[in-house]
Amino acid sequence: MKRYVAQGYDLPFLKNAATGGDKKWSIKEKLLLGLTPGQYLAQFVRNPFNWLFLLIFMAGLPILIGRFYYGLGWATHGSYDYPWGLFLGWGLFVMVPLSASGFMLGTTVEVFGRDDFKPIERLALLNGLLGYLFAVIFLQVDLGQPWRLIYPMFVSLGPAAVLFLVAWHVATYLSVQVAELLPALAEWGNWPGLKKFIRSMILGLTISGIILSTLHQGALGALFTYAPGKVHPLWYSAPFQWFYFFCSSIFAGLSMLIVVSTLCKRFLSWRCDRRFLDNLDQQTMGLAKGAVLALVTYLAIKIIAIAHAENWGYLVTGWGAYYLLEISVGVLVPIVLYTKALRNNLPGLARFAALITVFGIALNRINTALVAFNWNLYQEIPHWREVIISITVYTLYIVTYRFILYRLPILYQIKVKS
Amino acid sequence: MKNLLDRRKFLKGGLASGVLASVLGTGKKASAEHSFEGYPDSMGVLVDLSKCIGCRTCEAACNKEQELPAPDKPFDDMSVFDEIRHGQKRRTSEKAYTVVNRYDVPGHDGPVFRKFQCNHCNEPGCLSSCFVNAYTKTPEGAVIYNEKVCVGCRTCMIACPFYVPAYQYSSPINPVIKKCKMCYDTRLKFGRPPACVEACPQEVMTFGKRRDLIKLGHERIQGNPGKYIDHIYGEKEVGGTAWMYLSSVPFSEVGFNTELGDQPIINYVKEFLTVVPMVLTIWPALFTGFHLLARRKENQKTTTPSDRNA
Ligand code: SF4
């Protein structure tokens, strides 16, 4: 794409910021980015990432189909002792906190009126929406009978269960996020009525987003409180588990947003407008500030919980060493790096810190769900098919993400002609 | 875990605002009402491990009663006692609702056998964690499961402290949870003892009202000084179970988890469940308030918008 942009092709909405107006694009032109099918194919073939993705799909899709044909026993190491594997460990427990950016930035902009974060708000919302959508897709891959997904909603209700709350909240929150992003779609498709309708409810949507997010992020943690004794005491706390997960979702979402925006700047700069690019450094620092606050709170709660349960003794065991490693990599190092970045105004360092934080959060969730789970039984290593399926679904996520970023006004603005 | 109440107090104290604490208080009351001692006349089984000879007749009886698939090794093949997978002895599975394992306990002459199946908890973890309410605790004491509504999330397997529910990973079309149902639909419902209980040639198991079994168990312990460990496993564990055990060797030596505590599983989750109404009631007001404040400040600041930088 960069090459076409450099050659001065007139791509949909690319020039409108500069010229103040755009010609009328048909939906087909918008979909093909204003290129002819031949040109579109040419840029598609030229991009090495597409080849990588194609390779992954070629290897992964048959195995994904096989999972539904031969059953979970064929695709995973799911066992009676380890009912959950990578699909939930990665797809649900890691994807959801990394998608907390939607409600964080929604709150910042719409509730706290911080309009200075507007340029990145839509990216945050999209990151949230897609993360949740694919968490649900991962869940569907993992459920024994995915066609019964709506049972907890309409057929047989178990309202006292934590997962019931997760199911309802994620479903509702998905629709809230779709609604929050409809304005982008409306601008792209040029349907002004739709946009006005959504704008009128945006505050309500945002606040319901906060409520739903607080509860379901916390609920994912609370799911593990069902397993006292199974989850290693250092990763387990009946009173604090929900808060661990909620609090860490804050810096997880913010850091993920920094990572994604960095990738956009690096690989999709042609699609970003000046408003996005020029504000990015300053916004990164703002996000970093929020992340560091949440990180410190999280660390404090972790220490309080250990003190409260008198778990100090576990720290000197092998598990303790691993726990300290997780805390160092996922919490302490990010705090130090973020602080340094903030003090010396180094957006590059903040980006690096964000990457480590994202890694740390993934480590924490995988540890809670898989590694420290059944700590006094044995370790389960995921089946290779399970790994490949997870990579395939994640690639599908990346491709969808990119497809939307190419087109909808997420990284750029469309000037609405009145 | 032992001082759950202390923790709750701590949590309460930690929340500075009085409003929050009062709402939390209401939540606590609501959850206390939920606390449940089991049906008064529910039935149970007392298993006396000291009598078991490891003949596996109960396994065979269960297999027949529940119409389970043929076992990998016949029921008179005692080599199953040596099977070890992942360092663990045999466990219940989709093909076997009950298993007997052999333990060689140092200082005890002869092996000890332990029959195991779903314990039919008074407040089952499986039941409280299921989001489609597939599990039911019947007044007779059985914990049964409705496979017609099960979605296959397998949270019940996470939540069962005894690792009982077994999922049919092998089935792509209709995988369901398989576990002991205390022979509910074929026997218990009609007041008859479970198949495994009846089949046992050594009368290891006594079927009766749970209340009476507890009395019986203590009498047996008292009546045979030195023979039994002075504890009925299951009387109090995780809120009490319908199946209970007497043993002449420490329970931890024969595969029992002795660190589960007496709290039912749901109690560990209540901490979160009390937060839910709090967030639902307070958040909307709180954040609308924030919003109004922010907007007012903004109106005052319109003259110097450049101040609002990160
Ligand atoms: S039938 Fe009775 S004695 Fe034989 S293994 Fe089963 S419980 Fe033990």
Ligand code: SF4
């Ligand atoms: S032993 Fe496990 S499966 Fe059986 S009732 Fe208790 S929690 Fe449920």
Ligand code: SF4
């Ligand atoms: S009670 Fe019935 S289902 Fe349960 S182990 Fe005994 S025979 Fe099997």
